[in-house]
Amino acid sequence: PSSSTETKGHDPSKAKLPNGLVLDKDGKPCRLCTDAASWRSLTKQAKASSSTPASTTATTTTTTTTSPTANGCPPDVEELGRSTWTFLHSLTAAYPTQASTEQQTEMRSFLKLFSRLYPCWVCADDFRTWMAEPSGRNEPRLASRADFGTWMCEAHNEVNRKLGKKEFDCRFWEERWRTGWKD
Numbered sequence: 698p699s700s701s702t703e704t705k706g707h708d709p710s711k712a713k714l715p716n717g718l719v720l721d722k723d724g725k726p727c728r729l730c731t732d733a734a735s736w737r738s739l740t741k742q743a744k745a746s747s748s749t750p751a752s753t754t755a756t757t758t759t760t761t762t763t764s765p766t767a768n769g770c771p772p773d774v775e776e777l778g779r780s781t782w783t784f785l786h787s788l789t790a791a792y793p794t795q796a797s798t799e800q801q802t803e804m805r806s807f808l809k810l811f812s813r814l815y816p817c818w819v820c821a822d823d824f825r826t827w828m829a830e831p832s833g834r835n836e837p838r839l840a841s842r843a844d845f846g847t848w849m850c851e852a853h854n855e856v857n858r859k860l861g862k863k864e865f866d867c868r869f870w871e872e873r874w875r876t877g878w879k880d
């Protein structure tokens with residue numbers, strides 16, 4: 698993930714290794730922090746030296762490129778991210794139009810824990826840092842579904858920007874994640 702190159706620069710465990718590989722905090726390769734192509738290049742040498750027939754290798758590679766989990770493999774950083782965004786945006790879609798104080802408190806707690814426990818730790822670190830931006834402008838806005846949905850869209854756009862992806866127009870978050878597009 699690009700975040701590994703943008704980390705604060707003092708923690709050696711966050712250094713980005715060649716081929717996009719990101720290490721876990723124990724110094725071992727972090728699969729959930731690394732894209733599938735980089736992971737494959739890490740394991741290519743080992744695979745090449747194995748006795749696996751070439752035809753089997755080719756089939757495996759093709760399927761893995763489409764979706765690691767579709768092939769019964771653990772997710773990479775991208776597949777984990779796609780699934781998680783589906784969950785997070787769906788959470789906003791199911792949020793009350795006007796939330797009670799208790800509902801807001803519960804969601805705030807969830808987001809705090811989420812930002813600590815998300816399994817791609819470099820992603821989690823950056824997400825937490827963004828939420829805690831000193832001016833307070835990125836704090837979760839939880840008074841209503843509209844507020845929360847827009848906030849989540851902005852959070853996702855922050856990651857999109859970091860990864861060089863196109864930003865999503867947050868006026869349309871609800872069509873994308875709740876009502877569906879008008880014909």
Ligand code: FAD
Pocket residue numbers: 698699700774775776777778779780781782786815819820821823824849850851852853854856857860862864865870873
């Ligand atoms: P995704 O970004 O996964 O988006 C899925 C779908 O959501 C899109 O197809 C689009 O229809 C819709 N969408 C896109 N943007 C928005 C938006 N702003 N609002 C609403 N809907 C939208 N990956 C890294 O490599 N480095 C990181 O540091 C990193 N941090 C992450 C932090 C979090 C909290 C999460 C959940 C994921 C993170 N990821 C990170 C994964 C990354 O965001 C993507 O999920 C992954 O790269 C796959 O991207 P994608 O292009 O398939 O679409």
